[in-house]
Amino acid sequence: MSLAFGILGFxxxxxxxxxxxxxxxxxxLQFFWHAQxxxxxxxxxxxxxxxxxxxxxxxxxxxxxxxxxxxxxxGRKEFMNWLFEGADKDATHFKSSxxxxxxxxxxxxxxxxxxxxxxxxxECEAYLKNMEAAPESIEKYGYDMETYQTIYWQFTxxxxxxxxxxxxxxxxxxxxxxxxxxxxxLRED
Amino acid sequence: MSLAFGILGFxxxxxxxxxxxxxxxxxxLQFFWHAQxxxxxxxxxxxxxxxxxxxxxxxxxxxxxxxxxxxxxxGRKEFMNWLFEGADKDATHFKSSxxxxxxxxxxxxxxxxxxxxxxxxxECEAYLKNMEAAPESIEKYGYDMETYQTIYWQFTxxxxxxxxxxxxxxxxxxxxxxxxxxxxxLRED
DNA sequence: AGGCTCATGTAACCGGTTACATGATTAT
DNA sequence: ATAATCATGTAACCGGTTACATGAGCCT
Numbered sequence: 140m141s142l143a144f145g146i147l148g149f150x151x152x153x154x155x156x157x158x159x160x161x162x163x164x165x166x167x168l169q170f171f172w173h174a175q176x177x178x179x180x181x182x183x184x185x186x187x188x189x190x191x192x193x194x195x196x197x198x199x200x201x202x203x204x205x206x207x208x209x210x211x212x213x214g215r216k217e218f219m220n221w222l223f224e225g226a227d228k229d230a231t232h233f234k235s236s237x238x239x240x241x242x243x244x245x246x247x248x249x250x251x252x253x254x255x256x257x258x259x260x261x262e263c264e265a266y267l268k269n270m271e272a273a274p275e276s277i278e279k280y281g282y283d284m285e286t287y288q289t290i291y292w293q294f295t296x297x298x299x300x301x302x303x304x305x306x307x308x309x310x311x312x313x314x315x316x317x318x319x320x321x322x323x324x325l326r327e328d
Numbered sequence: 329m330s331l332a333f334g335i336l337g338f339x340x341x342x343x344x345x346x347x348x349x350x351x352x353x354x355x356x357l358q359f360f361w362h363a364q365x366x367x368x369x370x371x372x373x374x375x376x377x378x379x380x381x382x383x384x385x386x387x388x389x390x391x392x393x394x395x396x397x398x399x400x401x402x403g404r405k406e407f408m409n410w411l412f413e414g415a416d417k418d419a420t421h422f423k424s425s426x427x428x429x430x431x432x433x434x435x436x437x438x439x440x441x442x443x444x445x446x447x448x449x450x451e452c453e454a455y456l457k458n459m460e461a462a463p464e465s466i467e468k469y470g471y472d473m474e475t476y477q478t479i480y481w482q483f484t485x486x487x488x489x490x491x492x493x494x495x496x497x498x499x500x501x502x503x504x505x506x507x508x509x510x511x512x513x514l515r516e517d
Numbered sequence: 518a519g520g521c522t523c524a525t526g527t528a529a530c531c532g533g534t535t536a537c538a539t540g541a542t543t544a545t
Numbered sequence: 546a547t548a549a550t551c552a553t554g555t556a557a558c559c560g561g562t563t564a565c566a567t568g569a570g571c572c573t
Contacts, residue, residue: 140425141423141425141428144425144428145428148428148431148432148435151432151435167431168428168431170427171422171423171424171427171428172423172424172425172427172428173421173423218432218435219435221429222429222432222435222436223436223440225429225444225447225448226426226429226444226447226448226451227425227426227429229423229424229425229426230424230426230448230451230495231451231452231455231492231495232362233360233422233424233491234330234360234361234362234418234423235360235361235418235419235422236329236330236333236361236416236418237415237416237418237419238359238360238361238484238487239330239333239334239337239357239360239361240410240411240414240415240416241480241483241484241487242337242356242357242480242481242483242484243337243340243407243411243480244480244483245473245474245476245477245478245479245480246337246340246407246408246411247411247412249476251412252480255414255415258414258415259414259415259419262415262419262420263420266420287434287438287509288434289434290434290505290509291430291431291432291433291434291441292431294430294431294433294498294502294505295427295430295431297498297501297502298427298430298498301494301497301498302422302491302494303420305490305491305494306419306420306487308490309483309486309487309490312486313483313486316479316483320476320479
């Protein structure tokens with residue numbers, strides 16, 4: 140469901156092609172909503188059928204033709220309704236199969252689960268480094284927009300920072316605990 | 329996919345009925361994997377068909393009959409394979425339609441989005457309070473288990489704490505920022 | 518009498534993923 | 546040549562959700 144509103148949200152900024160939307164998702168929402176291009180094209184069709192958007196084919200000579208979509212009044216209303224519904228369940232109710240693996244960590248040795256957590260921590264650190272490009276990206280895409288529009292983009296980036304930092308700190312604590320257990324075991328032998 | 333492994337993980341502790349599993353999910357994994365009872369019963373059927381678990385009907389006189397499932401050797405192997413695969417993509421790649429709403433907050437007034445964030449913060453605080461019961465729950469379910477099994481349960485709870493606290497702090501910062509913008513606007517009028 | 522716990526399911530639906538398919542132009 | 550960018554899709558699948566359905570026994 141959310142993909143539809145992500146698309147409507149972007150088209151509410153300005154008309155775009157499917158390809159533009161794929162790029163837009165990749166350079167912003169991807170932090171918390173990864174979208175496949177196949178899914179985006181599918182959703183565009185659905186939204187057009189519902190009358191929330193309408194598309195116009197643009198013939199290009201130097202590039203393949205494209206279809207530029209614009210949001211309709213009905214679409215805008217739907218989008219605003221969604222926006223004003225308030226936070227969804229997933230705000231606090233997140234799903235993580237990774238945490239499920241941690242939960243069942245007792246089936247591994249402390250050394251093995253520490254390894255898993257170390258790999259996780261490394262991934263998080265790489266992710267954090269990746270996020271350093273975000274402020275630039277916000278400036279680039281928001282250069283012709285008012286600040287009151289882009290501070291919300293910054294909010295989501297801040298959230299991401301806190302989230303990842305929390306992951307790294309937590310992983311450190313867990314690894315330390317597991318290492319101390321391992322040492323105790325060695326002493327006992 | 330993950331629900332299947334959650335079930336296998338629990339049955340790896342001890343044989344259980346579908347009903348028991350529903351309860352087990354509610355009192356532990358629900359923090360990061362909410363499971364519908366309908367889904368659990370469906371998954372049990374699939375797992376039995378695959379030969380990962382097997383069920384035995386227990387006739388009860390004072391309560392409805394029940395079917396107790398146990399994990400098979402094949403099932404245990406599958407479970408261990410999953411466990412040793414390491415962290416899944418969703419470890420860093422979380423989805424949140426709530427953050428999507430924040431991202432598009434520019435379509436509301438600062439006062440309106442501050443309101444949304446305030447509601448979110450309240451929900452988080454309630455969630456945090458709810459989590460205070462977790463250590464008790466761990467003791468209750470883990471009283472006959474070795475510590476090295478239950479520290480992993482504690483790890484997931486710690487993660488949850490950090491996650492929610494981060495949400496609350498972040499919301500506070502955002503609300504503050506939005507309030508300061510609102511005041512500036514008022515001064516300009 | 519009414520609500521709770523125990524106990525197990527079916528059916529319809531749908532959002533999203535994976536894999537596959539095509540083809541032009543532009544830059545190296 | 547060949548890789549990258551621009552550009553748009555189809556088909557099969559599946560994990561998960563929502564809604565619905567049933568019924569016994571226990572507690573107040």
